[in-house]
Amino acid sequence: MERLKADFRRKQEIFKEDGADVSMLRIVMADGSSANILYRCMRWFAAHRLGLVAYFFQCLNKYINGCVIGSGAEFGPGFVIMHPVGIVINSKVQGEANITLESGVVIGDEKGKSPRLGSNIFVGAGAKIIGDLHVADKVKIGANAVLTKSAEEGATMLGIPARPYQRTTEQAEQ
Template sequence: MRNITADLKRKQQIFAEDGAQVSMLRICMADGTSANVIYRCMRWCASHHLGLIAYFFQWLNKFMNGCIIGSGANFSAGFVIMHPVGIVINSKVVGGMNITLESGVVIGDEKGQSPILENNIFVGSGAKIIGSLTVADNVKIGANAVLTKNAEKGATMLGIPAKPYKKKTCGVTS
């Protein structure tokens, strides 16, 4: 229950950062919240060796929200699904605190190895994170980016394959 509360508070904080002061009731009714809650129920059941019930929650999330999250996927507090449709997360994925996902995100396995996501990570719509890699703290992954290599702390990853975005500056001398 603690993680669900932390997830909802984090989602409310995201809305506030975008300039929308919304109530907790509004957050509970927002797109993606049911996917978050069902994931947390599934995860609790899986961690308490209630595999059949965990599978039911996984199935429920698939049909109710259009997302598939493996029962072994383990995210810390502050996990937020903004829009659940098309999200697929492998069972071996490990995520830290304050992970935010948009629609169509795939976080998958390659040859038995899955990504590790550290803390404060935003993943844009349609992005793919595949294989044995680490996404360090404070990383943003742009929409439709395909990440197959580690992302350094604080990076903004864009493109296919994803590379760190380097802001161009215009040097004017007088």
């Protein structure tokens, strides 16, 4: 329950950063919050070796939200699903605190190995993170980017395949 509260507090912070100072009730009713609730319920039952009940919550999330998160996927506090439709996360994925996902994100396995995510990560709509890689802290992954190699701390990853974004001198001056 503490992690779910932390998820909602983080979502409220994100809304506030975007200029919308909204109540906790509005956060709980916002798009994606039901996916967070069902994910945290699934994880609790999976952690307590109640796999059948965990599977029920996984299926419920899939049918209600269009969001598939494997029962072994573990995220720290501050995990925020902004828009759940199309999200697919492999059971072996491990993530730390304050990870924000937009719609259509895929975090998947390749040859039995899954990504490891640090803290304070934003993943844009439609982005894919695939294989045995590490996404360091404070990374932003742009919409529709395909990340197949590790990302260094503070990087903004864009493109297919995703590469660190480098501002040119001209862009910095504008």
